[in-house]
Amino acid sequence: MAKQEKPDWNGCPTRYAAGIVGDKWCFLLLRDVLLHGKRTYREFLGSPEGISTNILANRLAKLETLGMLTREPDPRKASSVCYFPTKKARDFLPALISMMVWATRYDEVTEAPASFAKSFGEDPKGTIAWYETEIDRVDQALRAG
Amino acid sequence: MAKQEKPDWNGCPTRYAAGIVGDKWCFLLLRDVLLHGKRTYREFLGSPEGISTNILANRLAKLETLGMLTREPDPRKASSVCYFPTKKARDFLPALISMMVWATRYDEVTEAPASFAKSFGEDPKGTIAWYETEIDRVDQALRAG
DNA sequence: CCAGAATACTTGCAAAATGCAAGTGGAGTT
DNA sequence: AACTCCACTTGCATTTTGCAAGTATTCTGG
Numbered sequence: 001m002a003k004q005e006k007p008d009w010n011g012c013p014t015r016y017a018a019g020i021v022g023d024k025w026c027f028l029l030l031r032d033v034l035l036h037g038k039r040t041y042r043e044f045l046g047s048p049e050g051i052s053t054n055i056l057a058n059r060l061a062k063l064e065t066l067g068m069l070t071r072e073p074d075p076r077k078a079s080s081v082c083y084f085p086t087k088k089a090r091d092f093l094p095a096l097i098s099m100m101v102w103a104t105r106y107d108e109v110t111e112a113p114a115s116f117a118k119s120f121g122e123d124p125k126g127t128i129a130w131y132e133t134e135i136d137r138v139d140q141a142l143r144a145g
Numbered sequence: 146m147a148k149q150e151k152p153d154w155n156g157c158p159t160r161y162a163a164g165i166v167g168d169k170w171c172f173l174l175l176r177d178v179l180l181h182g183k184r185t186y187r188e189f190l191g192s193p194e195g196i197s198t199n200i201l202a203n204r205l206a207k208l209e210t211l212g213m214l215t216r217e218p219d220p221r222k223a224s225s226v227c228y229f230p231t232k233k234a235r236d237f238l239p240a241l242i243s244m245m246v247w248a249t250r251y252d253e254v255t256e257a258p259a260s261f262a263k264s265f266g267e268d269p270k271g272t273i274a275w276y277e278t279e280i281d282r283v284d285q286a287l288r289a290g
Numbered sequence: 291c292c293a294g295a296a297t298a299c300t301t302g303c304a305a306a307a308t309g310c311a312a313g314t315g316g317a318g319t320t
Numbered sequence: 321a322a323c324t325c326c327a328c329t330t331g332c333a334t335t336t337t338g339c340a341a342g343t344a345t346t347c348t349g350g
Contacts, residue, residue, distance in 0.1 A: 011256035013248035014176040014241070015194065021244065024167035031159040041298050049160065052338050057299055067251075079297055079346035088251050095243035096159070099166065102240050103158035106212075106233050111156035186327050197309050202328055224317040224326060 017095075020066055025051055025059045030085075033069065034093055035131065037138040039082045040074065068092075075145035084139055093128050162240075165211055170196055170204045175230075178214065179238055180276065182283040184227045185219065213237075220290035229284055238273050 021027050032038040032047055044056055051059075060083060063069045068089040074080035101120050104112040120127045166172050177183040177192055189201055196204075205228060208214045213234040219225035246265050249257040265272045 011252075011254050012176075012193075013245040013252055013255050013257045014180070015173065016248040016252040016255065017244040018169050018172040018176075022167065022169035022172040024163050027163040027167040028160065031157075031163075035159070042296085045298095048157075050338095052340095053299070054301085054339090055337070074297095077297085077347075081298065091250065092244075092247055095240060095247050098240035098243040099162040100158040102237055103161040105236065107156075107158055107161040109156050110158050110161065112158045187325090195309095197311095198328070199310090199330085200308070203307095222318080222326090226327065 020063075020068065021092075023059070025055055026063060029056075029059055029063060030068065030089065030092060030096065033083065033085045034089065034096060034135065037134065039084065039138065039142060040080060041083075044083075063089075075143060082142055084142075085135060090132060090135060093131055094124070097124075097127060097131070165208075165213065166237075166240075168204070170200055171208060174201075174204055174208060175213065175234065175237060175241065178228065178230045179234065179241060179280065182279065184229065184283065184287060185225060186228075189228075208234075220288060227287055229287075230280060235277065235280060238276055239269070242269075242272060242276070 021030070028047065028049055028051070029044060032044055036047075038044055038047070041056065041060070044060070045051065045053065060069065060071070064071050064083075067086055069083045070086060072082050072084060074082045097120055100112065101117045104110050104114070104117045166175070173192065173194055173196070174189060177189055181192075183189055183192070186201065186205070189205075190196065190198065205214065205216070209216050209228075212231055214228045215231060217227050217229060219227045242265055245257065246262045249255045249259075249262050
């Protein structure tokens with residue numbers, strides 16, 4: 001009557017994060033949504049990494065399924081679609097910024113100014129709040145039509 | 146005489162991070178090294194996600210190339226090998242913990258106790274210092290032979 | 291109202307990455 | 321000398337990716 005050992009695939013928070021962020025394209029899409037104010041398919045396609053159209057469609061669907069994005073018609077134009085970050089995605093901001101701070105330190109060709117890491121180190125909450133405000137600005141402008 | 150536009154593949158810190166962490170297996174190996182004190186091939190193989198041997202070898206080499214791990218003979222046994230986290234890897238701890246805090250909030254079957262996120266929220270530096278101490282303990286014990 | 295452009299995808303296919311099982315080679319142990 | 325343990329490597333079938341082309345719906349200008 002030994003208790004069934006299930007393969008330990010649930011429960012580990014790192015593994016949970018890896019399931020979402022442990023994919024280059026999902027990771028970069030989150031950057032585009034959270035940091036660069038991108039919301040449409042066309043904007044995502046325009047990112048310098050050059051994601052291909054089928055992969056983009058696949059990852060947008062994945063991120064929607066995972067509760068990171070919501071897919072809504074563009075109020076400005078019915079033929080267009082917007083992907084908005086959910087609260088779950090916005091709450092990922094501190095982790096994303098943490099990774100940027102780390103990368104800024106170790107990527108010798110980084111574009112990010114040293115002041116970025118410094119300001120986050122001095123006032124993490126303020127830095128995050130600033131990005132949240134930017135997200136609100138973009139989304140409110142869009143939803144207003 | 147237009148200046149050559151290079152495809153903007155360098156410089157973005159998020160992209161730099163994505164190049165390392167935007168891979169499920171690298172991500173989980175960093176967890177094993179930084180959080181679970183694993184150092185040998187055999188220990189990594191034992192993780193519940195079940196990485197296969199060729200992929201493990203490939204990712205260990207990748208992480209070594211990226212300066213996240215150093216490969217050294219095991220002082221206890223010359224036929225064995227240890228992978229130690231570099232400073233660059235250790236400096237990734239805050240980001241990793243940030244992601245765990247986020248995952249703990251959104252993974253409804255998380256194993257992590259609520260107290261974990263709470264203690265990190267109240268004293269992030271202390272939490273990170275605690276993990277650093279653990280890493281030192283493991284590595285010093287190993288290197289002592 | 292209609293031709294052409296724009297947007298958000300889908301499809302097909304070749305190339306690359308992955309997962310699995312089995313094998314290799316060297317050191318330690320009996 | 322035989323056996324075991326460890327850290328990989330190899331071969332091969334399956335899956336995922338990247339690229340190019342195509343489709344359906346919605347604007348836009350004349």
